[in-house]
Amino acid sequence: MQNFYKKTGLNLYVWLAFFILPFYFISQYSKLWTMVTGIIIILVFFVCYLLAFITKGWQVYMWIGLLIAISITMTIAYDYAYFSLFLAFFIGNIKNKAGFFTLYSVNLGASFLTINYGFIxxxxMLVSQFPFVFISLMASILLPISTYNKNKTEQLEGQLENANKRLDDLVKMEERQRIARDLHDTLGQKLSLIGLKTDLAKRLLRNNPDQAEVELNDLRQTASTALKEVREMVTTMRGTQLVDELFRAEQILKAASIEFELEGNPKLQDTSQLNENVIGMCLKEAVTNVVKHSQATVCTIIIKETQSDNILTVRDNGVGLERTRNKDRRGTGILGMKERLEFVNGCLDLRPGADKTGTQLVIQVPKLTRKPMKEDTT
Known part of the structure; x- marks a missing residue:
């Protein structure tokens, strides 16, 4: 039954109603042999229908062909024109394009011809059921196309998601390799030089203290230069800008049919790149939680600045903390945000929203980290 639900979108109770309907229709006949024959044909139809679900390859087309033949027989012999609905649900899930259009055309043509044959x-009985027969025929036209397009869309979305994941992995790998190259080029030679000068100064320390002092001064200067180059490299590395992250957040929320509201200036003043990176990553995780778990219709992002801190608030009007905590899905994301914020002496507060509806997440990050003291070169 789970396979039926997955392929058709109909739950067990609807399928039971569909299953009982033809038997009820046959029961209206007065002759015993007519009823028995009809019941046997119906049972054969459902057995073939089940086999069509569980088989693969050419066997699927064989069973569907037999099902179409049974549908034609029931329409002509018993004026029961609704087996085409069962076939319409199934044919829409055929993945092969040629197979889908072939079966769709055959089922639709058979339904149209047999119904017109009955009217002629x-x-x-068929004339008395005209409204229901017409609805069944329209469903046989529209359902397979709708189901086929929906499955194709889901398949393309899955492929796009996999491609995006692979692209993200490649970008991360390239970024790691770039950082490794920069560190090697920046530090490799100077660390080797520091090692050589350390050995030389050690040897000269007893026999020639004056020359050893010169080498130690050179050693200190080399270390200072290396430290300066590393700081410059870290400063010029590509980071996460809050403005860019807000733009991506707006796109994600709109795609999820959640209204986006922004209060405050996203261009932070007197804030280090590292701290802005942390704010941007926390914002991304918070918006992801809103989309996945909140069931909200509005998400408001508020940016405030004090003399010492930047305060970012993400507020939604969703189901609230209690229901999302029961699902136990936010824990990992919240923990990751706390770890990032602790690294820059920031903090996080998660609380119910105004009027105890929705959720409000408040992120507070210092504007500037302590600058390193200048080296004493004297």
Missing amino acids: NQSS
């Missing part, structure tokens, strides 16, 4: 022969 003026079948009283």
Whole structure:
């Protein structure tokens, strides 16, 4: 039954109603042999329908062909024109394009011809069911196309998600390699020089103290130069700008049909690149939580600045903390944000929103980290 639900989108109770309907229709006949024959045909139909679900390859087309033949027989012999609905649900899940359009055309053509045949022969039962027969025919036209397009969309979305993940992995790998090259080029030669000068100064320390002092001064200067180059390299590394992260957050929220509201100036003043990076990463995680767990319709991002801190608030009007905590899905993301904030002496506060509806997450980060003291070169 789970396979039925996955492929058709219909739950077990709807399938039971569909299953009982043809038996109820056959029960209206008065002749025993007519009822028995009809029940046998119905049972054969459902057995073939089940086999079509559990088999693969060419066997699927064989069973569907037999199902179409049974549908034609039931329409002509018993004026029951609704087996085409079962076939419409199934055919929409055929992944092969040629196979889908072939079966779709055959089922639709068979349904149209057999129904018209019944009307031409003026079948009283079929004529009396005209509104329902018309709805069934329209469903046979629209359902397979709708289901096929939905499955194709889901397949393309899955492929796009996998491609994005691979792209992210490649970008991260390239970034690691770039950082490794920069560190090697910046520090490799100077660390080797520091090692050589240390050995030389050690040897000269007893026999020639004056020359040893010269080498130690050179050693100190080399270390200072290396430290300066590392700081410059870290400063010029690409970081996360809050403005860019807000733009991405707005796109994600709009894609999830959540209204985006922004209060405050996203261009932070007197804030180090590292601290802004941390704020941007926390904002990304907070917005992801809103989209995944909050069931909100509005998400408001508020940016405030004090003399010493930047305060970022992410507020939604969703289901609130209690229901999301029961799902136990936010824990890892919140923990990751706390770890990042602790690194820059920041803090995080998670609380219910105004009027105890929704959730409010407050991130507080210092504007500037302590600058390193200048080296004493005297």
